[in-house]
Amino acid sequence: MSEIETHSYDVIVIGAGGSGLRAAIAAREAGKKTAIISKSLFGKAHTVMAEGGCAAAMGNVNPNDNWMVHFRDTMRGGKFLNNWRMAELHAKEAPDRVWELETYGALFDRTPEGKISQRNFGGHTYPRLAHVGDRTGLEMIRTLQQKIVSLQQDDFARTGDYEANIKVYAECTVTDLIKDGERIAGALAYWRESGRHLLLEAPAIVMATGGVGKSYKVTSNSWEYTGDGHALALRAGASLINMEFLQFHPTGMVWPPSVKGILVTESVRGDGGVLTNSEGKRFMFDYIPDVFKDQYATTEEEADRWYTDADNNKRPPELLPRDEVARAINSEVQAGRGSPHGGVFLDVSSRMPAETIIKRLPSMHHQFKELADVDITKEPMEVGPTCHYVMGGIEVDPDTGQASVPGLFAAGECSGGMHGSNRLGGNSLSDLLVFGKRAGDGAAAYVDSLSARPVLDEVEVKRAQERSVAPFGDGSQDGAENPYTLHQELQQTMNDLVGIIRKEEEVRQAITKLGELKERAKNLVVEGHRQFNPGWHLALDLRNMLLVSECVANAAVLRQESRGGHTRDDYTTMDAEWRHKLLVCTADGDDGVQIVEQEQIPMRSDLMELFELDELKKYFTDAELPGGATA
Amino acid sequence: MSYQQKFSVWRGDSDGGDFVEYDVEVNEGEVVLDVVHRLQATEAPDLAVRWNCKAGKCGSCSAEINGRPRLMCMTRMSTLPQDTTVSITPMRTFPVIRDLVTDVSFNYEKAREVRAFVPPADLAPGEYRMQQVDVERSQEFRKCIECFLCQNTCHVVRDHEENKLAFSGPRFLMRVAELDMHPLDAAEDQEGLNRKAAAQDEHGLGYCNITKCCTEVCPEHIKITDNALIPLKERVVDLKFDPMFIRRRKRKSKEKEQVSEEG
Ligand SMILES: Cc1cc2nc3c(=O)[nH]c(=O)nc-3n(C[C@H](O)[C@H](O)[C@H](O)COP(=O)(O)OP(=O)(O)OC[C@H]3O[C@@H](n4cnc5c(N)ncnc54)[C@H](O)[C@@H]3O)c2cc1C
Ligand code: SF4
Ligand code: SF4
Ligand code: FES
Numbered sequence: 088m089s090e091i092e093t094h095s096y097d098v099i100v101i102g103a104g105g106s107g108l109r110a111a112i113a114a115r116e117a118g119k120k121t122a123i124i125s126k127s128l129f130g131k132a133h134t135v136m137a138e139g140g141c142a143a144a145m146g147n148v149n150p151n152d153n154w155m156v157h158f159r160d161t162m163r164g165g166k167f168l169n170n171w172r173m174a175e176l177h178a179k180e181a182p183d184r185v186w187e188l189e190t191y192g193a194l195f196d197r198t199p200e201g202k203i204s205q206r207n208f209g210g211h212t213y214p215r216l217a218h219v220g221d222r223t224g225l226e227m228i229r230t231l232q233q234k235i236v237s238l239q240q241d242d243f244a245r246t247g248d249y250e251a252n253i254k255v256y257a258e259c260t261v262t263d264l265i266k267d268g269e270r271i272a273g274a275l276a277y278w279r280e281s282g283r284h285l286l287l288e289a290p291a292i293v294m295a296t297g298g299v300g301k302s303y304k305v306t307s308n309s310w311e312y313t314g315d316g317h318a319l320a321l322r323a324g325a326s327l328i329n330m331e332f333l334q335f336h337p338t339g340m341v342w343p344p345s346v347k348g349i350l351v352t353e354s355v356r357g358d359g360g361v362l363t364n365s366e367g368k369r370f371m372f373d374y375i376p377d378v379f380k381d382q383y384a385t386t387e388e389e390a391d392r393w394y395t396d397a398d399n400n401k402r403p404p405e406l407l408p409r410d411e412v413a414r415a416i417n418s419e420v421q422a423g424r425g426s427p428h429g430g431v432f433l434d435v436s437s438r439m440p441a442e443t444i445i446k447r448l449p450s451m452h453h454q455f456k457e458l459a460d461v462d463i464t465k466e467p468m469e470v471g472p473t474c475h476y477v478m479g480g481i482e483v484d485p486d487t488g489q490a491s492v493p494g495l496f497a498a499g500e501c502s503g504g505m506h507g508s509n510r511l512g513g514n515s516l517s518d519l520l521v522f523g524k525r526a527g528d529g530a531a532a533y534v535d536s537l538s539a540r541p542v543l544d545e546v547e548v549k550r551a552q553e554r555s556v557a558p559f560g561d562g563s564q565d566g567a568e569n570p571y572t573l574h575q576e577l578q579q580t581m582n583d584l585v586g587i588i589r590k591e592e593e594v595r596q597a598i599t600k601l602g603e604l605k606e607r608a609k610n611l612v613v614e615g616h617r618q619f620n621p622g623w624h625l626a627l628d629l630r631n632m633l634l635v636s637e638c639v640a641n642a643a644v645l646r647q648e649s650r651g652g653h654t655r656d657d658y659t660t661m662d663a664e665w666r667h668k669l670l671v672c673t674a675d676g677d678d679g680v681q682i683v684e685q686e687q688i689p690m691r692s693d694l695m696e697l698f699e700l701d702e703l704k705k706y707f708t709d710a711e712l713p714g715g716a717t718a
Numbered sequence: 719m720s721y722q723q724k725f726s727v728w729r730g731d732s733d734g735g736d737f738v739e740y741d742v743e744v745n746e747g748e749v750v751l752d753v754v755h756r757l758q759a760t761e762a763p764d765l766a767v768r769w770n771c772k773a774g775k776c777g778s779c780s781a782e783i784n785g786r787p788r789l790m791c792m793t794r795m796s797t798l799p800q801d802t803t804v805s806i807t808p809m810r811t812f813p814v815i816r817d818l819v820t821d822v823s824f825n826y827e828k829a830r831e832v833r834a835f836v837p838p839a840d841l842a843p844g845e846y847r848m849q850q851v852d853v854e855r856s857q858e859f860r861k862c863i864e865c866f867l868c869q870n871t872c873h874v875v876r877d878h879e880e881n882k883l884a885f886s887g888p889r890f891l892m893r894v895a896e897l898d899m900h901p902l903d904a905a906e907d908q909e910g911l912n913r914k915a916a917a918q919d920e921h922g923l924g925y926c927n928i929t930k931c932c933t934e935v936c937p938e939h940i941k942i943t944d945n946a947l948i949p950l951k952e953r954v955v956d957l958k959f960d961p962m963f964i965r966r967r968k969r970k971s972k973e974k975e976q977v978s979e980e981g
Contacts, residue, residue: 128768129826130864131776145844186843192835192900194853194860201847219857225775226860237834249830280815309770343747349773454773457792459747571759615764618731619816622763 091552093286096122098530099274101261101316102295104132105224105519106499106526108231109184110293110488113527115238115253119534122287123235124256124276126311130232133297133309133500134519137224138352138450140206140216141520142513143181147202149397152213154178155697161514162698163378164210164408165478165507166651167666167706168329171690172485173505177514177521184520185217191234193226195219207357210408210511213397221352221450227516259285261315262627263551264292264323264495267541271323271494275551279624282617284552290541291530293488294320294481294497295523299333299639302632303474304575304582307339307350313628314635316501320481321634321680325490327672328503328685330479330635331642332652334510335587337412339473341430346458348473351433351451353512355468356405358447359394360435362416363467364424370431371404374415378705379407410509410651413472417587420471430471436464472587476515478506478652479638482671487533488526494533494541498526508651558626560612567612570626577604577632585640590656594644601640605633605678630678637680638672645670645682663708719746723795724803725753729765731816737805738762744795750806751779751790754818766817774937777865781818782807787867787935809870825866828886831920832893833911838904852901859896859946861938862889868932868942874925885922888932888942894921895946898953914953923950 098114100107103125114121125132144157157178162169185203189195195217196204205214219226239249258279265273265286273288296316300308317327338351356362364370372390375383383404384390390403405412416431426432435444441464445452448463455461455468480503481490488496499519506514560567584597608629613622648662649655667687675681695703695713703712723744726737740761742753751769758765770776772791779790784798784805798804812820869887870876886894897903898913905911917923928951930943940946 127770127776127778128822131770131778133770135776135863136771136773183843186846189846190837190843192837192897192903194848194857194900196857197848197850197853199850201849204850219860222775222861225863229860229862233834236830239830240834280819309772309776311770344745345748345752346772450775457774457794458749569763571763575759613763619766619819620764621758621766 091284091286091548093288094122096120096287096289097534098122098291098293098527099124099287099289100293100295100527101274102132102297102499102501103129103255103257104134104295104297104499105227105231105516106523107132107293107295108228108235109520109523110295110496110498110527110530111253112231112234112238113524114293114531117528117531119531121253122256122289123254124259124261124274124287126260126279127258129255129257130228132228133311134224134228134516136307136309136350137227137516138221138350139208139354139357140218140223140513141181141185141227141516142208142211142215142511143185143217143517144178144213144215145182145185145203145205145217146213147198148205149213152215156212157181157215158694159697160211161511162507164511164514165509166661167507168650168687169507170485170504171694173522175694176485176525177505177518180521181517184517184524188227188230188520191230191237193230195226206354207406208512209353209356209406209412211513216513218354221354221448223516256285260624260627261319262555264319265543265547265551266323266492267544269324269493270541271492272541272543275548275555277555280619282620282623284555286543286548288543290537291494291496291534293526293530294490294495294501295499295526296501298477298500299632299635300474300477301628302577302581302636302639303586304578305339305348305472306474307336307348308474313632315628315631316497317480317638318631318634320490320492320495320497320501321638321672321674322677323492323495324674325492325495326482327479327638328482328669329508330477330503330638330672331646331670332478332508333474333639334409334476334478334652335413335472336475337409337416337472338433338470339475340459341426341469341471342428342459349454349458350473350475351468351470352448353409355433355435355448355451358435359438360405360433361403361438362405362412363432363434364419365426366424370419370424371407371412371415374411374418375404375407376411379411383407408509408511410654413587414654416470416472426469428469430469432467433470434467436466441465474582476500476510478508478510479503479642483526484529486525487529488522489529489533496526496530496533498522508653555627556617558611558613558623559617566610568607568610570611570613570622570629573604573608573611573629574625574632577601577629577636580604581636581639585636585643588654588656589643591644594640597640598637598644601633601637608633634678634680638682641680641682642670642672661706663706666706667708667711720744721800723753723800726803726805727757727765727817728807729817730814732814735814735817739803748795749791750783750793750795750804753795754790754806766815766819768819775863777863777937780809780865780867780870782809787871789865789867789937792937809866811870811876812866822866824882825864825869825887825889828890829893831886832890832897833905833909833916835897835900835903836905836908836911838902839908841902846902848901855899855945856896858940859892861940862892863938864889865937867935867937871931871935873929873931874922881922881925885925888926888947891917891921891923891926891950892940892942892946895950898950912957914950914957917950918954923947923954926951
């Protein structure tokens with residue numbers, strides 16, 4: 088193969104979303120020469136789509152809030168399967184990370200005292216989400232993007248070169264990580280524009296590639312969410328945890344068909360919107376699970392009072408954690424009480440004046456008007472569950488973000504543990520900042536600790552290059568497969584068989600089907616040439632989607648209980664014996680997976696003490712409880 | 719409720735290209751981007767297009783539909799006439815890479831030339847206090863999704879390649895206005911940078927003759943001309959009469975002289 092474009096860095100960050108940009112800022116501030124690689128243009132990563140806000144216990148709106156309350160809420164939301172150390176660091180550090188954004192130029196909405204305003208969200212005890220209307224993700228990504236530009240300006244002033252210490256490789260896709268023995272040595276990528284290969288050499292790589300939703304038919308996720316980081320890490324020898332837990336956001340658009348899955352932000356409910364069925368009933372009151380009985384209102388009157396007097400009333404059940412609301416909507420539709428297009432109604436029009444709606448939910452107003460001909464100030468929306476977020480991801484050390492492969496780090500949605508079995512809304516944007524910074528710092532410290540730079544293995548590079556152009560075929564394949572067709576079949580399979588409610592036999596069917604798809608994928612042939620060819624790009628992404636889907640399905644079969652983002656029709660309850668077990672996926676050969684059970688590290692006692700014993704009893708086995716029957 | 723619609727899509731690359739006709743099925747509620755995706759999945763698997771969110775939030779899918787600059791994901795088929803062919807062409811102001819994808823690096827270069835927010839040295843993180851009314855003006859500009867449709871439309875650069883060097887375009891003049899109106903930006907105090915003067919001297923504000931074409935195409939309905947460009951122009955005029963500023967400018971040029979004498 089021809090001479091390949093090669094660059095050297097100290098730290099490579101794969102992903103230009105919130106976590107990747109924050110990691111890059113940290114690495115660069117630690118004096119490391121840093122590259123950021125992104126499949127799309129700078130500033131377009133998925134983070135831009137986040138709407139509702141960024142959770143941080145600043146206590147600006149309700150001074151009773153603090154990190155301990157946030158920690159408790161996060162653990163409850165995740166049904167105590169969370170990595171408690173991550174949840175602790177996250178709750179403690181999120182306020183500093185948000186305040187730091189103001190020093191980069193962010194302009195959040197304000198309280199009357201001029202502080203950052205905070206809004207209510209599902210599962211959060213107090214108003215906690217820093218926000219800008221319903222375009223918080225845009226503010227976050229633009230702020231971080233502009234901070235990177237400011238670092239480049241500083242470098243320019245010193246060296247005359249904007250890209251001396253930090254460079255963005257936009258529209259550039261990584262297809263393989265390259266190692267030197269056990270350690271990371273670099274990555275192979277291709278330019279989307281020209282299709283030409285590019286080799287990036289670095290001792291440390293931070294994965295910040297986001298989620299996996301594009302394996303599902305109905306999803307709020309964009310084309311970028313093909314699980315690349317999960318798959319690359321797995322193939323490089325890292326482990327993934329919690330892959331059975333996928334978050335189905337309760338409110339996605341359901342009509343018209345072409346927009347099915349697009350998100351309707353939870354702020355609609357946080358700000359007062361209610362869910363009703365075809366009989367006009369606010370059905371969420373019927374779905375408050377026992378573990379949450381004490382924290383949610385049981386009458387409409389009390390629920391409505393909460394919006395103005397949160398200290399003396401319990402919150403409306405519309406604001407239960409997402410998994411509960413998604414399942415409730417699913418049940419209503421199943422029971423024949425759905426809306427005309429197979430969802431339920433979400434109404435703000437009868438709850439607040441039109442001006443307030445337009446002010447507080449401008450992009451929802453715009454989105455429904457433009458895409459569905461619905462004026463949300465006058466009529467209810469129709470909504471239903473949509474595949475939204477993957478709790479599972481690369482297993483990392485909480486403090487440094489390091490994966491089990493030396494030199495590999497991960498942060499953001501592609502890492503696992505922080506959110507347990509279910510993520511609270513708003514906890515992702517804060518996660519990106521807290522662990523993005525930690526992973527960037529971790530990578531920098533790792534680079535400092537090395538005595539010699541790892542060396543790229545040329546044979547591996549060559550093999551990776553060949554693999555990435557294989558879909559162009561050599562004309563010998565018969566029965567050639569089209570990537571678009573395979574992708575649709577994959578999406579249908581995951582949607583129907585490993586969706587919001589799972590049954591053993593269905594998931595097994597899915598596993599069989601995934602095996603078939605994997606075989607057929609060997610015969611993928613794409614048309615055209617390497618210049619900006621979406622068919623080829625999809626063919627490469629498919630390999631990752633298939634591998635990640637296999638992790639999801641295999642873990643879903645094994646976990647015989649229902650918890651958070653994993654609901655089994657045949658094991659309908661939560662089982663304390665499963666709480667302390669993680670399912671860990673590792674690669675088996677190039678494109679297979681194997682899964683083993685692993686014990687959770689017991690929670691530190693001072694954190695345990697933040698909860699009432701009665702509450703812990705609902706989740707933990709007797710032996711795990713303080714003073715319990717230990718050995 | 720499906721129907722067949724004739725499309726004429728520009729296909730080619732930097733060496734040139736031409737329109738290709740397609741006859742495509744359109745279903746209820748679909749947008750132009752759905753049609754492009756259907757083409758990719760059927761007749762034209764290698765048709766190049768940029769998109770991400772399909773919800774008007776990322777600003778990736780800009781193109782010209784029947785000659786009008788728009789987001790493909792927010793243009794509903796029902797708003798286009800069924801009896802005539804729908805044309806889809808790449809943005810005209812930027813060089814074509816392939817099919818509907820253009821090289822928008824001009825915008826990233828201009829972005830880099832606008833000095834970033836300068837944090838006030840005397841405030842620690844967490845100590846920032848700003849009133850909602852004071853941040854609202856800049857917040858409007860921060861709704862920008864960087865679709866670059868305004869940059870594509872502005873006549874100063876649309877047919878005048880030569881102006882690209884001196885003119886940053888509405889998007890980045892608006893960025894200067896945003897920082898100028900930021901209640902806590904310390905560029906002037908700490909770096910001696912007057913943003914209004916920079917707009918005029920470094921970003922070509924003078925080229926803008928307030929035609930409002932940029933405002934008309936903005937999918938975020940930001941009042942670029944009225945709320946950013948005109949106020950910025952007014953501030954520039956005020957500046958000319960501001961004795962403080964004249965003094966500072968003189969001092970700056972003196973400093974420069976000294977440096978060159980020493981160096
Ligand atoms: C519609 C919507 C609304 C949301 N609202 C909220 C909210 O209000 N609050 C909240 O906390 N969370 C919200 N979330 C979740 C949150 O936005 C995401 O979890 C988060 O933005 C993920 O950020 P990230 O940094 O991990 O990755 P992303 O922002 O997704 O970035 C991933 C990056 O990796 C790059 N990449 C991927 N693969 C490769 C590859 N192979 N090579 C090179 N680059 C690659 C991509 O190009 C991209 O730049 C929302 C999600 C959605 C979909
Ligand atoms: S108002 Fe100014 S910036 Fe906008 S299109 Fe007209 S000349 Fe260009
Ligand atoms: S100002 Fe409007 S038209 Fe211009 S780039 Fe931003 S969103 Fe697009
Ligand atoms: S795809 Fe994001 S704006 Fe059209």
